[in-house]
Amino acid sequence: MIPTSIEEIFLLAAALFVLLAIMMFYRAVAGPTTQDRLLAVNVLGTNTVVILALLAAGLDEPWFLDIALIYALLNFLMAVAISKFTVERGGVL
Amino acid sequence: MIDAIPMGEQLRFAAIVILVVAGLFFTFVSAVGVLRLPDIYARAHTASQADTLGAGLALAAVALALGWQHATVYTVLLLFFVFITNPTAAHAIARSAAESGITPVTSEPTATDGGERADDGPADSSPNTDGEDGSTGGGGSA
Amino acid sequence: MVDNRLLVPLSETPTVRQTVGYAVQSGLEDADELEVHLVVALPYDAEVPEGEQQISEAKQLLSKATRWAAEDAGNADVTLETEVLGTDEYLFGPRDYADVFGSYADEHDVERIVLDPEYKPGVTSSILQPLERELDAVGLPYDEAPVERPARHERLVGTGTERFDRYFALFWISFGFYLVLGDPTYWFDLVTGVAVAGIVSFSLANVTFSFPLHRVESPLRTLRFAIYVPYLIWEIVRANIAISYVILRPSMPIEPVVTRVDARVRSGLPLLALANSITLTPGTLVVRANDQRLIVHTLIPPAREDLFDGSLERAVRFVFNGRAAARIPTPRERGDAEIVGGDEV
Amino acid sequence: MSRSDTHGDTYTESQVIMTTVKIIAPFTLTYGAFLSLHGADTPGGSFQGGAIIGVTVLMLAFAFGIEPTRRWLKNSVVVGLVTGGVAIFIATGLATIALGGNFLEYDAFVETFGIAHYWGMEAIEVGGVALIVAGVVITLFFATAAGFTPTRREEGIEEVSQDD
Known part of the structure; x- marks a missing residue:
């Protein structure tokens, strides 16, 4: 299939981003340290934000962008929270 | 088919395709980096950088495709947000790795003076040893 | 005696x-x-x-x-x-x-x-x-010294005009952001925008602006920052291509090294700008930032050379202190940059 | 002095994270308020808005440490958020009953004051949902942080060493 319209390009790109995101699962499962897993999940989250934005344009559903923005915020919060929690097993907060 | 589309639209179409492909490429680099690189610090490089650029390019493509409408504002906000928070998140992760005492894999440094600050070392790395002790029962938290 | x-x-x-x-x-x-x-x-x-x-x-x-x-x-x-x-x-x-x-x-x-x-x-x-x-x-x-210590949110408060400037600046930032999100011609958004901006500036003005604002310098800095962004994007793209080449090669010729750079920028916002710029530029990652002492993990030698040449540091100094401040020697010439062992992080 | 004992394991907050949070906090708070106020006419609604307001406070707490945040945001404010939310919710509901309708039957407003159905929902969305969600998120977070006692940690550590 060769995409002809902009919408189809975005949908195809979203599918490819999903494949790249799935690659992250390997590191999320295998990563030797907690930080490796956290990093993989963080990259996965960034990819999810991009996928949401691509779907918003591809499916013409602009409110997906709302969710993408919230997801980006929670993704950042998760990275900061867990990385802080791993220091001395949550001894500092 | 394509001849019917005006010139400006064709240029925009081409720009969107280029941006999306470049975004996919850098995200791919980031994914490969996270899978291939040897330790957490090196992985954090690609996770924060190639991925941020990949996401940025893809979001720029979305913003370009949406054109002048209200949703574009959200896309641009998302772009800025990703660019501010992603490096900070990578820093937080790398710092947490340093705090919990993970030593980076380093190749032999090519430069000269490595041991100059050796006397400063112990105080700097004291959180590391604390982190190590925590698992074996050194309850210094009282 | x-x-x-x-x-x-x-x-x-x-x-x-x-x-x-x-x-x-x-x-x-x-x-x-x-x-x-x-x-x-x-x-x-x-x-x-x-x-x-x-x-x-x-x-x-x-x-x-x-x-x-x-x-x-x-x-x-x-x-x-x-x-x-x-x-x-x-x-x-x-x-x-x-x-x-x-x-x-x-x-x-x-x-x-x-x-x-x-x-x-x-x-x-x-x-x-x-x-x-x-x-x-x-x-x-x-x-x-056992002095009377007021609570934190009052400690951050400066003198009268300074405090007003903070509330004023944050009010307009918040209000502007609200109108960008909403519809500036709809009366409901204008009214609620004022209320929301009031709440935001009241609660966060002293958290966000923990440094004194300057009535002339602060807008100038914003302007200079706008000049800085395209330069930074150019640096990011350039370095990204370099690192993509290294990572995608089957032999993967990386050379991870931990370095210490003493940057001559102030804590707070300039430090954030520098640290995030360094982290965003591929090949360099800030692991620690204690005041001006940065511990940076570098992945490939060209990125390390760029870091030691201090072009980003100079750009950040230009943004926050003007053109004259940008003319300082590179970290390498000052002796503020060196390679340290992996256990320094 | 006894305070010199605590210096050994001092953890300093990362300046980079603190400054980032300082910069994005006003924007997230404004965005949360925007979502709450437009809960009635955009998908997602006030629940997300309230959650974002709560998350902004959590973000400050993660970056600055829990104690400074507690000093900045007094407990009474958080309790005020929740009780105020509940009060608005109940007041709107009772107002419709007082006007001759059922609990939360917005049509009563339309008949009496001529204001649209929309504004009743708006009141519920802002007061009832956003304030309560934000307050509960913050309260739960503070409660969780306060409940993490060192004694429990030491027990866990002892178990590990017994396994060894």
Whole structure:
């Protein structure tokens, strides 16, 4: 299939981003340290934000962008929270 | 088919395709980096950088495709947000790795003076040893 | 022979007056004669453009403190010495401050140091707690002045106009953002926007702007930042292509090395801008940022060379201090950049 | 002094993270308020808005440490958020009953004051949902943080060492 319209390009790109995101699962499962897993999940989250934005344009559903923005915020919060929690097993907060 | 589309639209179409492909490429680099690189610090490089650029390019493509409408504002906000928070998140992760005492894999440094600050070392790395002790029962938290 | 010698480091804080008073009073309790050394330690050396201004500010503070101490001493026999420290070297963190105070104490035979609980060296953030630890390491006995300490959210508040500027700036930032999200022509958005911006500026003005705003400099900085962004994007793309080439090659010729760079930018926003720019530029990752001392993990040699050449540091100095401030030597020439072992992180 | 004992394991907050949070906090708070106020006419609604307001406070707490945040945001404010939300919710509901309708039957407003159905929902969305969600998120977070006692940690550590 060769995409002809902009919408189809975005949908195809979203599918490819999903494949790249799935690659992250390997590191999320295998990563030797907690930080490796956290990093993989963080990259996965960034990819999810991009996928949401691509779907918003591809499916013409602009409110997906709302969710993408919230997801980006929670993704950042998760990275900061867990990385802080791993220091001395949550001894500092 | 394509001849019917005006010139400006064709240029925009081409720009969107280029941006999306470049975004996919850098995200791919980031994914490969996270899978291939040897330790957490090196992985954090690609996770924060190639991925941020990949996401940025893809979001720029979305913003370009949406054109002048209200949703574009959200896309641009998302772009800025990703660019501010992603490096900070990578820093937080790398710092947490340093705090919990993970030593980076380093190749032999090519430069000269490595041991100059050796006397400063112990105080700097004291959180590391604390982190190590925590698992074996050194309850210094009282 | 003077029985009691005190070292009092000063900085512009709400509690500096009380600290001087306490130092004089406590010193006179167990001795008739007292020698008080009032010092100001500067985080910048005199060579950089902002150094000269800081030295003149420090001298003003010292002359004020001398008057206060003379006032508190009354008839008692108090000798006052003043000194500006750190003009010929570059002080980074609490350890450097502790070292400077320690060597000054040795030189002048000072027995005790009286600390202001709000002590802030120069313009950087408060470093008191780590400073206490470092003073323990140096072996200098310290004494924290028991001043009345207001709560945190009031401590951040400056003088009248300064506080107004903060609320004013944040109100318009928040209101503008609200209208960008909503519809500026819809009356409901205008009314609720004012209410929301009011709440946001009331609750967060002193959190966001923990540094004093300047009515001319702050808009200028925003403008210069807008110039900086395209440059940064260009750097990011350039370095990204370089690192993509390295990662995608089957042999993957990486050379991970931990380096230390002492950046000459202020804490807070400039430090964030520099640290995030370094992290965003591929091949370099900031692992630690303590005041101006950055521990940077670098992945490939070209990225390390760029870091040591300090082009980003110069750009950040341009954004926050103007064009003149950008003309400083590279970290490599200053000797502020070096490769350290992996256990330094 | 006893305080010198605690210096050994001092953890200093990362300046980079603190500054980032300082910069994005006003924007997230404004965005949360925007979502709450437009809960009635955009998908997602006030629940997300309230959650974002709560998350802003959590973000400050993660970056600055829990104690400074507690000092900045007094407990009474958080309790006020929740009780105020509940009060608005109940007041709107009772107002419709007082006007002769059922609990939360917005049509009563339309008949009496001529204001649209929309504004009743707006009141519920802002007061009832956003304030309560934000308050509960913050309260739960503070409660969780306060409940993490060191004794429990030491027990866990002892178990590990017994396994060894």
